[in-house]
Amino acid sequence: MRGRLVKFADLVAAYERLEATTKRLEMRAILSELFQSVPRPELAEVVYLSQGQLRPEYEGVELGVAVSLASRAVAEGTDAAPAHVAERLRALGDLGDVAQELLAVRSAVPTEPLEVREVYQGLLDVAKTSGEGSQDAKIGVLRGLLARTTPVEGKYLIRFVMGTLRLGVREATILDAFAAAYGGGTKEARLRIEAAFNVSSDLGVVAESLVDGGLEALGAIRLTVGRPVRPMLAERAKDLAEVLKRMEGSAALEFKYDGLRVQAHLDENGGVRLFSRRLEELSAQFPELRTELPLALRTAPAIVEGECVPVDPETDEIRPFQDVSRRRGRKYDLDKVADEIPVVLFLFDVLLEGTEETLGLPFPERRARLEKLVQGSTRIRLATQRVVHDTEAAQAFFDESIAEGCEGVMAKSLAPESAYRAGARGFWWIKYKREYTQGLADSIDGVVVGAFHGRGRRAGTYGALLLASYDPAKGTYESFCKVGSGFDDAALQALPERLKPFETAERPNGVETGMEPDRWFTPGLVLEVRGAELSLSPTHRAGLGKVRAGAGFALRFPRFTGRYRDDKGPEDATTVDELLRLYRTQVRRESTGDDDAPEGAPALPPGRKD
Numbered sequence: 171m172r173g174r175l176v177k178f179a180d181l182v183a184a185y186e187r188l189e190a191t192t193k194r195l196e197m198r199a200i201l202s203e204l205f206q207s208v209p210r211p212e213l214a215e216v217v218y219l220s221q222g223q224l225r226p227e228y229e230g231v232e233l234g235v236a237v238s239l240a241s242r243a244v245a246e247g248t249d250a251a252p253a254h255v256a257e258r259l260r261a262l263g264d265l266g267d268v269a270q271e272l273l274a275v276r277s278a279v280p281t282e283p284l285e286v287r288e289v290y291q292g293l294l295d296v297a298k299t300s301g302e303g304s305q306d307a308k309i310g311v312l313r314g315l316l317a318r319t320t321p322v323e324g325k326y327l328i329r330f331v332m333g334t335l336r337l338g339v340r341e342a343t344i345l346d347a348f349a350a351a352y353g354g355g356t357k358e359a360r361l362r363i364e365a366a367f368n369v370s371s372d373l374g375v376v377a378e379s380l381v382d383g384g385l386e387a388l389g390a391i392r393l394t395v396g397r398p399v400r401p402m403l404a405e406r407a408k409d410l411a412e413v414l415k416r417m418e419g420s421a422a423l424e425f426k427y428d429g430l431r432v433q434a435h436l437d438e439n440g441g442v443r444l445f446s447r448r449l450e451e452l453s454a455q456f457p458e459l460r461t462e463l464p465l466a467l468r469t470a471p472a473i474v475e476g477e478c479v480p481v482d483p484e485t486d487e488i489r490p491f492q493d494v495s496r497r498r499g500r501k502y503d504l505d506k507v508a509d510e511i512p513v514v515l516f517l518f519d520v521l522l523e524g525t526e527e528t529l530g531l532p533f534p535e536r537r538a539r540l541e542k543l544v545q546g547s548t549r550i551r552l553a554t555q556r557v558v559h560d561t562e563a564a565q566a567f568f569d570e571s572i573a574e575g576c577e578g579v580m581a582k583s584l585a586p587e588s589a590y591r592a593g594a595r596g597f598w599w600i601k602y603k604r605e606y607t608q609g610l611a612d613s614i615d616g617v618v619v620g621a622f623h624g625r626g627r628r629a630g631t632y633g634a635l636l637l638a639s640y641d642p643a644k645g646t647y648e649s650f651c652k653v654g655s656g657f658d659d660a661a662l663q664a665l666p667e668r669l670k671p672f673e674t675a676e677r678p679n680g681v682e683t684g685m686e687p688d689r690w691f692t693p694g695l696v697l698e699v700r701g702a703e704l705s706l707s708p709t710h711r712a713g714l715g716k717v718r719a720g721a722g723f724a725l726r727f728p729r730f731t732g733r734y735r736d737d738k739g740p741e742d743a744t745t746v747d748e749l750l751r752l753y754r755t756q757v758r759r760e761s762t763g764d765d766d767a768p769e770g771a772p773a774l775p776p777g778r779k780d
């Protein structure tokens with residue numbers, strides 16, 4: 171068949187055979203035969219069509235045809251009354267079957283066989299038409315195609331349009347078929363083909379290369395700005411000792427930010443496109459990142475990766491990721507939510523820099539490149555990193571990460587083989603998260619011992635307060651959190667006045683903290699806070715060493731409840747032993763760490779992760 175235009179009937183024959191089997195081997199054989207029969211110019215189209223798509227998935231091209239619209243097209247294309255179509259749909263339950271039935275009894279029988287190319291073009295037109303009058307235009311195209319299909323072709327055309335093909339063809343099956351068709355079916359061929367798909371995310375491009383030059387040609391598939399790379403994934407370890415063991419004693423640890431993974435593509439004209447972990451385009455949702463990226467990176471074009479997290483602009487504290495997930499699905503008021511939920515993109519990798527593909531370089535070299543490439547800005551920063559050689563150092567870094575509002579650490583191999591492995595999960599990256607805990611059942615009464623100057627809207631007052639817990643045994647006030655959330659404007663304005671009586675030039679005796687606030691207070695004012703959980707941190711000193719040497723309790727995501735406990739003196743505030751009990755009674759569960767499923771019972775508050 172190669173060399174002539176593919177008939178739609180040939181594709182439909184393959185669809186019928188695919189539908190009739192659930193065996194992966196058989197599907198592979200059917201697809202491999204189909205692809206080999208198709209001339210080069212039509213190959214990509216046939217590959218997409220066999221996936222039930224028109225374009226590679228990341229482009230997000232959708233037909234946008236609702237059942238009412240498709241029903242009208244079927245009625246008009248088969249000269250049937252709309253009521254009759256509706257009735258048959260109720261009886262058969264599938265509009266494709268209805269089309270097939272009605273086409274079998276229509277009066278005018280088509281003479282010219284349809285070509286795949288015409289169907290493909292028609293469907294692409296349907297997908298691209300939008301706005302006023304688009305409904306009629308879409309119906310017009312579908313009616314025109316139906317007028318020329320045989321009954322069985324009509325069935326698959328309508329199913330395709332409705333997204334109900336149900337052929338069971340997965341990406342993996344298509345990769346198998348490519349390996350069978352162009353690589354002798356060997357395991358090695360399959361691996362090379364998959365690797366090419368992982369960097370291009372486009373099965374059409376992979377198929378074309380294979381036809382052009384077999385497996386050897388795959389190496390010529392280049393990273394392309396605007397075409398996302400399938401993300402490298404991490405393995406897990408049970409503890410930090412295992413992390414280091416797997417990395418032969420030394421690793422680069424990075425904060426594991428809890429947000430949305432973003433792959434940013436910057437073109438040479440300053441254009442930016444952003445893709446999620448699942449390669450959906452996020453460009454529209456983060457206008458401020460599109461503005462800042464060209465300024466924050468020294469070279470264009472470039473492809474970089476990072477984690478986008480919500481950050482409180484006044485205190486610069488990381489907020490729970492649920493805030494940023496609210497921005498992901500937004501379609502309207504994009505600038506408004508950008509102001510309401512400011513984010514920071516913490517960059518952790520570089521895949522393309524100028525014309526050079528850096529993804530094959532070992533990780534330490536990529537990090538060095540990234541550090542040179544990123545000049546940084548308010549919203550674009552480097553992920554915090556430290557190279558460690560022992561578990562104590564790893565634990566200290568982990569504690570810092572938690573104290574900063576992150577969910578753990580990402581360990582990255584320093585080995586020469588630590589290239590960026592697109593789409594692959596392996597021990598070159600290991601994630602280690604704190605155990606998930608449920609939110610604290612109780613509120614905590616904290617004593618104000620310090621304050622930090624406010625910025626932005628909070629200029630002139632305090633942006634955050636340093637709170638301490640009392641240790642009656644030692645008579646000390648030991649810090650456990652810095653709280654900036656939960657103060658309304660009135661409360662904020664009143665803060666300096668309220669705290670004035672307690673102001674003191676130096677750290678009062680008995681106040682223990684690893685933080686350096688802008689202002690110190692003698693312990694006096696007590697206020698109530700709530701938080702997601704208690705964790706351990708080297709910067710806070712509440713109950714220092716009670717659970718682990720060198721670490722105190724830290725309240726994660728603290729929030730002022732609005733209540734000043736004027737009824738309590740500082741010695742009546744929550745004590746360190748109460749914190750210890752709270753810490754011990756937190757409901758603990760292991761992190762599932764599952765990439766593809768929403769976390770079963772996440773740390774509070776709940777939400778869905780990319």
Ligand code: AMP
Binds near residue numbers: 425763
């Ligand atoms: P998980 O989603 O729990 O499987 O963890 C992997 C995810 O952590 C990645 O896909 C990123 O979105 C995110 N992440 C956060 N910080 C980093 C980092 N420093 N390096 C790599 N991935 C990170």
